[in-house]
Amino acid sequence: MSERASLPDLLPRYERPREAPTQPEVLDPAVLIPSAALEDALAASPLSDGAKGLLRGLIRLGGPAMFGGGGVGIEYGSLLKTAVRPDLVAAHVREAADHLHERQVDLLMVPGMSGYPVGAMYAIVAGIPAVLLKKQRYEQPHERHEPREGDSPVGDYPPGAFVIPSYTGDADVLISADLASVQDIVDAVLKRQVAAQRGVERLALSLRVAGADDIIDKATMSQAVSDSALIVGKAAIRSFVARYRAATGDERPVADSVAVVAWVTPLIKGYNHPQAQLQRWFGITPFAGLTVTSVHLDPPALGIEGLGIVAFP
DSSP, X not given: OXXXXXXXXXXXXXXXXXXXXXXXXXXXXXXXXOGGGHXXXXXXXXXXXXXXXXXXXXXXXXXXXXXXXXXXEEEOHHHHTSOOOHHHHHHHHHHHHHHHHHTTOSEEEEEHHHHHHHHHHHHHHXXXXXXXXXXXXXXXXXXXXXXXXXXXXGGGSOTTOEEEEOSSSSSEEEEEEOHHHHHHHHHHHHHHHHHTTTTOSSEEEEEEEEEEOSEESSSHHHHHHHHHHHHHHHHHHHHHHHHHHHHHOOOOOEEEEEEEEEEEEEEEEGGGOHHHHHHHHHSOOOEEEEEEEEEEEBTEEEEETTTEEEEOO
């Protein structure tokens, strides 16, 4: 997993490179679908109802933008971050919930407040609990590939904590799970599994985790969250087993497993090939509402898989 810095015994840091505009920088207007022609184009497209709703909202409310820590990106705050729009997002959320049910997910992990609004919608519609990975400014001195005096050891942070560059700003951020929330959710999952295994000689305990985010760009955040989920999940299972044995005296051997089995997102930047990365790293094909094939600044436009290049008003 090449984007993770090699820092033995230190807090892991993941690199997320800035993005440049998709070439060509100036588009030929002849290749564009004007926003006024969007409905006709959608009617002739193979996009799902959920994808169509997302695109309608994105073209009306969003646009390409430059972000301090990420370079060229997509502004979609009024669709997915600062407002809840059932008229535009509900069909996609239902489609994503169906995918989570198919993958038999026990727990959603969502990085940062920007992803949590849509992550919470996924959780409510799917009936699957979600945990926020808290984001805060990381102020420790830290070099990207070599530790130096003053770096913080892993033991100073919760299990699964990691550092990643901010997309919208210039600083690094520290991301870690709310362990009390994770533990309460995992306890409920494992209690059901123990109750179903009365009389067996060896307990088999498992946790199936999914990641959810407002967008998947280069899959760097998805990789970091997936790595973190495996660590956090294992810690929660160990804690449950210790407390269960102390309370019941049940000393049966335990086989435990934690797996990241799905990723769901409204938007994925297909031109960065995050699907291939997640498949290679975790065997996951992410579920995305819209696959963006290009981002253009002049004129403002997005390439959409299954449709073409759509201009903003």
